[in-house]
Amino acid sequence: MIQQFYPQTPHLFRFELNKDMHLSAAHFIPHDDAGNCQHMHGHTYFINITIAGDKLDKMGFLIDFKVIKNLVHKRYDHTLLNDHSEFKQKFPTTEQVAEEIWTTIQRKLKTLPNQPKCLQVLVRETPTSYVVYRPKAEDLL
Numbered sequence: 001m002i003q004q005f006y007p008q009t010p011h012l013f014r015f016e017l018n019k020d021m022h023l024s025a026a027h028f029i030p031h032d033d034a035g036n037c038q039h040m041h042g043h044t045y046f047i048n049i050t051i052a053g054d055k056l057d058k059m060g061f062l063i064d065f066k067v068i069k070n071l072v073h074k075r076y077d078h079t080l081l082n083d084h085s086e087f088k089q090k091f092p093t094t095e096q097v098a099e100e101i102w103t104t105i106q107r108k109l110k111t112l113p114n115q116p117k118c119l120q121v122l123v124r125e126t127p128t129s130y131v132v133y134r135p136k137a138e139d140l141l
Contacts, residue, residue, distance in 0.1 A: 006048050009119045009134055013052035017116075019068045021047050023077040027092040030082075034091075040080070045097075046124035047072060049105060053116030062116040063109065071104050098123040098133035106135070 006018070026042040028034075049072070053062045076084070081092035086100050098121045105118040117140045124130035 006122050007132055009050065011052050011119060014054045015052060015056065015062050017051045017062045019049045019065055021069055021073050023047065023073050025076050025079050025081050027081040029091045029093060031091065043125050047101065048122040049101065049118065050120040051109065051116050052119050053114060055114035057112065057114050062114065063112065067108065068105065071108055072101055094123050094125045094131040095133070098131045102133050102135060
């Protein structure tokens with residue numbers, strides 16, 4: 001794998017964790033203005049998740065990497081994104097996928113005693129196109 005560097009979000013936390021993963025999934029955007037994306041097609045998505053915090057857990061982690069992978073990869077890999085309940089009321093665009101991944105991760109982080117925060121989710125749909133989702137400050141409370 002080629003090492004990549006990502007847009008950074010400034011913060012004052014002591015620790016920053018980044019988790020990369022690939023997953024394969026299909027989707028379609030059922031809207032007249034979506035052009036060819038109206039038709040079912042697939043991508044090998046590349047995802048980067050940035051988590052930061054000041055306190056580590058009892059093992060010395062912000063969060064275990066495998067927990068992050070299980071929350072995202074196990075849920076979406078080799079699936080049709082349109083079939084997921086979170087995309088029943090909205091289209092599974094790259095922007096919406098990034099926001100949903102953030103929501104899933106942040107929901108888990110809120111349950112942890114050390115309270116890390118998900119600062120950024122990057123979802124690359126193609127080699128030349130990606131979305132970065134960053135929450136507003138009030139979303140991290």
